[in-house]
Amino acid sequence: MNDIEMQKLIENVVGRCIGELKLQDMLKENKKNAFQKTEQLLYNYCDFKDVIKQKRSMIADLQKYGLPKKSKSITSFSGDEGMREIKTEQEQIDEYIESIENSMRLTIRCVSVIDAALGSVGNDPYYQVLVMRYFRKINLEDIAEYYGKDVSTISRNKNRLVNQIKIKIFPDESINEIMHQ
Numbered sequence: 482m483n484d485i486e487m488q489k490l491i492e493n494v495v496g497r498c499i500g501e502l503k504l505q506d507m508l509k510e511n512k513k514n515a516f517q518k519t520e521q522l523l524y525n526y527c528d529f530k531d532v533i534k535q536k537r538s539m540i541a542d543l544q545k546y547g548l549p550k551k552s553k554s555i556t557s558f559s560g561d562e563g564m565r566e567i568k569t570e571q572e573q574i575d576e577y578i579e580s581i582e583n584s585m586r587l588t589i590r591c592v593s594v595i596d597a598a599l600g601s602v603g604n605d606p607y608y609q610v611l612v613m614r615y616f617r618k619i620n621l622e623d624i625a626e627y628y629g630k631d632v633s634t635i636s637r638n639k640n641r642l643v644n645q646i647k648i649k650i651f652p653d654e655s656i657n658e659i660m661h662q
Contacts, residue, residue: 491594495522495650498591514658515651519643522595522650523615529592536585540578548574598649607638614639 482490499518502525513521547570568576602608613619613627621639625632648655 491597491650492653494587494590494594497587498522498594501587515647515654516640516643518654519647519650520615522591523611523643523646526592526595527616529588529595532588533585533592536581540581543574543578543581548577594650598646601649602642602645605642607635607642610635610639611642 499522502521599611602611610624610628613624614621621632621635625635628635
């Protein structure tokens with residue numbers, strides 16, 4: 482896969498990830514620029530990873546314990562019982578696992594794109610500012626105190642790193658923003 486194909490794939494994955502966030506009301510429908518979208522992804526990065534862990538745990542539980550048992554006191558009747566294919570419990574488990582895996586794929590790809598973008602700035606001396614701000618939710622004043630720097634220095638370097646990351650995640654949008662300023 483060449484760089485152009487890879488970039489199109491990344492844009493597609495991130496676009497679908499943002500679409501999924503909107504569907505789940507985790508991202509409001511308003512026009513955000515690439516910088517703001519990148520910040521939104523960074524703020525939600527740990528939540529994405531938690532969702533992946535939870536879904537993997539659900540799959541492990543299904544494989545180990547099977548489907549949750551229904552109460553025998555609840556009986557359901559349907560008019561087409563005789564016509565419907567009755568699936569074995571294992572078939573039901575396999576279908577449920579497949580649906581969980583399908584819902585997990587987009588989140589995994591989104592996390593991979595974010596990981597790659599973060600990796601591109603991982604050696605920067607101010608990289609930990611991103612970790613502290615977006616993943617640990619520490620305010621800029623406390624980060625500045627930790628670094629022994631002025632808040633404006635921390636803010637400037639945070640923005641610089643987010644701008645570098647946004648170009649990796651949203652290259653076309655970044656170029657359009659530059660061209661239409």
